[in-house]
Amino acid sequence: MRRGISWPALWLAIIGFGILYVPVVVMVVYSFNASRLVSVWAGFSTRWYGELMQNDQVLSALAKSLWVAVNAATLSTVFGVLIALAFVRYGNFRFRLLLSALASTPLVMPEVVTGLSLLLLFIAMEGFLGWPAGRGIDTIIIAHTTFGMCFAAVVVQSRLRDFDMSIEEAASDLGATQPYIFFSITLPIIAPAVVAAWLLAFTLSFDDLVIASFVSGPGSSTLPIVVFSKVRLGVTPEINALATIMIALVAASVIAASVIIYRNATGRAVAEEKGGQP
Amino acid sequence: MAAARQWIARHGRRLVVALPLLWLLVFFLLPLVEVAQTSFTVARRGIPPFAPLWGFGEDGFFTNFNLENYGLLLDYWQDYIGPAGNSLRLAFFSTLICLLFAYPMAWWIARSNPRRRAILLVLVMLPFWTSSLLRIYALIGLLNPNGFINSMLMFLGVIDTPIRMMQTDFSIYMGMLLTYLPLMILPLYAVMIRLEDDLLDAAADLGASRAGVFLTVVLPLTLPGIIAGSLLVFIPAVGEFVIPALLGGPEQIMVGKVLWTEFFRNRDWPVASAIAMLLLAILALPIIYARYQDGRETALDRVEGQANGPGNTS
Numbered sequence: 001m002r003r004g005i006s007w008p009a010l011w012l013a014i015i016g017f018g019i020l021y022v023p024v025v026v027m028v029v030y031s032f033n034a035s036r037l038v039s040v041w042a043g044f045s046t047r048w049y050g051e052l053m054q055n056d057q058v059l060s061a062l063a064k065s066l067w068v069a070v071n072a073a074t075l076s077t078v079f080g081v082l083i084a085l086a087f088v089r090y091g092n093f094r095f096r097l098l099l100s101a102l103a104s105t106p107l108v109m110p111e112v113v114t115g116l117s118l119l120l121l122f123i124a125m126e127g128f129l130g131w132p133a134g135r136g137i138d139t140i141i142i143a144h145t146t147f148g149m150c151f152a153a154v155v156v157q158s159r160l161r162d163f164d165m166s167i168e169e170a171a172s173d174l175g176a177t178q179p180y181i182f183f184s185i186t187l188p189i190i191a192p193a194v195v196a197a198w199l200l201a202f203t204l205s206f207d208d209l210v211i212a213s214f215v216s217g218p219g220s221s222t223l224p225i226v227v228f229s230k231v232r233l234g235v236t237p238e239i240n241a242l243a244t245i246m247i248a249l250v251a252a253s254v255i256a257a258s259v260i261i262y263r264n265a266t267g268r269a270v271a272e273e274k275g276g277q278p
Numbered sequence: 279m280a281a282a283r284q285w286i287a288r289h290g291r292r293l294v295v296a297l298p299l300l301w302l303l304v305f306f307l308l309p310l311v312e313v314a315q316t317s318f319t320v321a322r323r324g325i326p327p328f329a330p331l332w333g334f335g336e337d338g339f340f341t342n343f344n345l346e347n348y349g350l351l352l353d354y355w356q357d358y359i360g361p362a363g364n365s366l367r368l369a370f371f372s373t374l375i376c377l378l379f380a381y382p383m384a385w386w387i388a389r390s391n392p393r394r395r396a397i398l399l400v401l402v403m404l405p406f407w408t409s410s411l412l413r414i415y416a417l418i419g420l421l422n423p424n425g426f427i428n429s430m431l432m433f434l435g436v437i438d439t440p441i442r443m444m445q446t447d448f449s450i451y452m453g454m455l456l457t458y459l460p461l462m463i464l465p466l467y468a469v470m471i472r473l474e475d476d477l478l479d480a481a482a483d484l485g486a487s488r489a490g491v492f493l494t495v496v497l498p499l500t501l502p503g504i505i506a507g508s509l510l511v512f513i514p515a516v517g518e519f520v521i522p523a524l525l526g527g528p529e530q531i532m533v534g535k536v537l538w539t540e541f542f543r544n545r546d547w548p549v550a551s552a553i554a555m556l557l558l559a560i561l562a563l564p565i566i567y568a569r570y571q572d573g574r575e576t577a578l579d580r581v582e583g584q585a586n587g588p589g590n591t592s
Contacts, residue, residue, distance in 0.1 A: 005389055006488070009382035016379035019455050020405045026426045027416035037424075079298045086295045093291075095299055102302040104572065108509075108565050110517025112534045113554045116541060117309030120316055120551070123326045146305040149298060178290055207409040210519050214541070224411055231411075231524060235419045243412040250408045258400045266392070 024247060031240035048241040057226060058242060065223040068137060068212075069205040072144035076201035077194060079145065080152025085182075087153075088160040106147040107154070115214030118143045122215060135217035143215045144208060148201035155200060159193030203250075310558075317551035318343050328547045347552035358536060362556060365532040368447065368522075369515035372454035373508050376462040379455065380507065381500075384466035388473070399467075406460040413456050414524055421449050421525075445527025453521040458514070462507040469503035502571075509568040517557055533557050 005013070031049075035042035052058060083103050086093065106114065122132055122139050132139055163186070171181045187194070209224035216225065230239055315331045319342045322329050332341040351358040387398045405413060420426045421443040428440040443449055473496065481491045519534035526532070533553065541550040 005382065005386050009385060012379055013382040013386040016383045016455075016459060017401060019379070019452065020401070020459060023416035023420045023456065024405075024408075024413060027419050030419065030426075079301060082294045083298045086298075090291065090295065093295060095295060099295065099299050099302070101569075102306055103298065104569060105565065106302075106306055108513045108561075108568060110514065110534060110557055110561065112517060112519050112537045113313070113557055114309075116537065116547075116550060116554050117313040118305065120312040120547070121305070121309040124312055142305060146302070149301070153298075203407055207411065209411055210538075224409065227411060227415070228520075231415050231418070235415070235422065235425075239415060240419070243409075243415060246412060247408050251404055254404050254407050255400060258396065258403070262396045 027240050028244045028247070031237060031244040033237060033240075036237060048237040049245075052238050052241045052245075055238065058223070058238075061221055061223040061226040064137060064220060065206055068140050068144065068222060069202045071141045072148050072205040073198045073202035075141070075145040076148030076152045076205075077198045079149035080154075080197050080201070081156050081190075081194060083149065083153035084156035084160050087157055088163075103150050103153055106150045109147075111208075111210035112214075114147065115143070115211040118146070118211070119214045135215055136220040139215040139217070140212050140220065140222065143211050144201075144205040147211075148204055151204060152197035152201050155197040156190060156193050159190045163189065313551045313554050316548055317347055317555050318345070319548050320344060320346060321546045321548050326547065327545050347548045350549060351552055351556060358533075358553065358556070361531045361536045362533045362560060364530060365516045365518075365534070366560070368450050368454070368530065368532065369512050369518075371447075372451055372458065372515050373462075373512045375451055376455060376458050376511050377504065377508065380459055380462035380466055381504075383459075384463045384470050384503075387463070387467055388470035402460050402463050402467075405456070406464075410457040411520055414453050414520060417449075417452055417456055418444070418524060421452070444525065445530065447530060449525040450521060450530050453525045454511075454515055454518075457518075457521065458511040461510040465506040465510065466500060466503040469500045473499055505571060509564060509571070513561055513564050513568065516561060533560075 032044050032046065033041055034045035034047060083099065086099065087096075090096075118139075119135070122135055126132060126134070132142075167185055167189075168181055171185055172178075176184075207224060208222075209228050212222050213225055213228075216222065221229075227239060227242070230236065316328060319331045320329050321327055329342045331343060332339070334340070383402070387395055387402070390398060418425070422428070423440040423442065423444070425443075427443070428437070431437045432440070477495060477499075478491055481495045486494065516532075517534045518532060519538055522530050522532040522535045523538070526535070533556065537550050537553040537557065540546050540553060
């Protein structure tokens with residue numbers, strides 16, 4: 001029997017969950033409001049969802065955001081795995097301290113500073129090298145990869161630490177080459193962490209407003225940039241509908257992932273209790 | 279092809295380190311050098327809208343080095359240093375308020391049975407994975423003068439005129455809670471789940487009151503989580519842009535918003551760079567402290583891992 005929680009603490013906890021959820025729930029409800037006025041409930045309607053589907057600006061921004069996020073997440077994951085491998089496997093290699101400082105500072109760097117500094121770099125590079133010519137989708141992908149890889153590295157590292165090295169050693173003793181060992185043994189075992197890292201990098205990229213605003217060029221507005229410019233003008237039912245769709249998609253995937261993980265974990269616990277192999 | 283494969287086999291280890299290292303040197307460290315340089319130069323019309331800090335012209339080496347931008351920050355301190363003060367104040371109290379709610383939330387999750395714990399954890403992770411811009415937008419719909427709360431209260435006859443909630447410290451704190459609560463809860467939960475019941479029972483058996491158990495056992499043992507969570511909230515909160523831009527008024531201008539305005543509205547990139555340097559100077563200490571804490575924690579984890587034997591930690 002685990003010790004419980006006192007009543008005042010429980011109330012604080014419930015209010016805390018309320019703060020996280022009440023605004024979103026109210027917004028979801030009002031996205032089905034027939035009236036354009038936020039304060040008046042005029043009956044149920046899916047009218048705003050229909051209008052959203054006609055909105056070319058939003059749809060093209062959505063396509064750009066998805067493209068940026070898929071690319072940035074993939075690059076981030078590749079680099080993140082490399083960083084994690086270096087830290088967990090290579091012991092005290094040269095530049096370890098430098099790499100560890102460079103790979104952890106972006107995690108806490110204010111977004112406005114990251115955005116401004118990258119823009120200044122891109123402009124300087126354009127002056128010296130002629131690349132990147134102007135700013136657009138590519139520069140956003142580079143910017144998102146730079147901070148995404150640091151988050152990906154953290155996720156993969158924690159999994160790699162729990163790794164049973166003896167399997168790799170056995171393979172190595174049997175004459176397998178390092179790349180072969182990595183792709184046929186290490187990668188499949190750390191796959192869940194790699195997927196989690198990719199999803200995290202994807203979400204960070206897909207949601208980023210500040211950094212993208214600095215390094216995007218004309219005509220390369222991502223979805224958060226478009227949403228932000230609309231939100232500044234006030235609350236509208238179309239954005240309620242858009243936000244509802246996006247939050248529903250994220251919620252569905254998070255809940256699905258959690259159920260799978262929970263089932264696996266309890267399944268494993270039951271197996272262990274029965275004395276079987278996990 | 280075979281030669282390439284051989285080359286990778288021989289230099290694989292070096293590539294693993296070199297690729298991310300080079301990327302981060304070029305796209306993280308070098309940009310910071312660029313900001314530092316730009317903060318010492320002057321704005322001018324043209325593309326880019328600032329003079330180069332140094333270069334070689336017809337008369338040989340030249341430089342535009344000056345401290346004007348920093349002088350400007352000092353001369354108009356109400357417009358620049360003031361918002362930095364606002365940032366520190368709002369971030370500090372936001373961290374405290376997050377802790378006030380996150381601590382019982384994490385405790386509740388850690389003390390629940392596995393089934394309810396899983397559900398509550400999902401409820402914490404969900405906001406973490408959804409866009410904070412959209413959640414802040416949802417909050418505006420709640421707090422606006424014609425928003426949900428005011429409409430409800432007026433409909434119920436509690437108030438006659440709308441309460442002003444937007445563009446106040448209150449709206450900033452609500453936005454910070456909405457954005458950063460999960461970041462405070464997760465490290466707290468991580469230390470609380472390791473807290474054994476036996477320990478609490480032992481303290482109670484030895485005659486400690488509820489408050490005594492909390493102050494002498496629970497609080498010291500959860501302190502690492504409190505520190506980690508507070509840093510995770512405080513550091514990004516100081517540099518926050520979206521929250522003061524969408525929820526704050528003239529009294530809640532924060533340094534991130536000033537940087538944004540200088541850059542996008544005034545197009546004064548050197549001054550924006552000087553503000554970035556100011557922001558970095560403010561955050562240098564907390565960032566270094568966070569890295570030190572983090573390093574200590576991984577070192578501890580490694581020692582514990584070795585004590586448990588390799589590959590036996592899960």
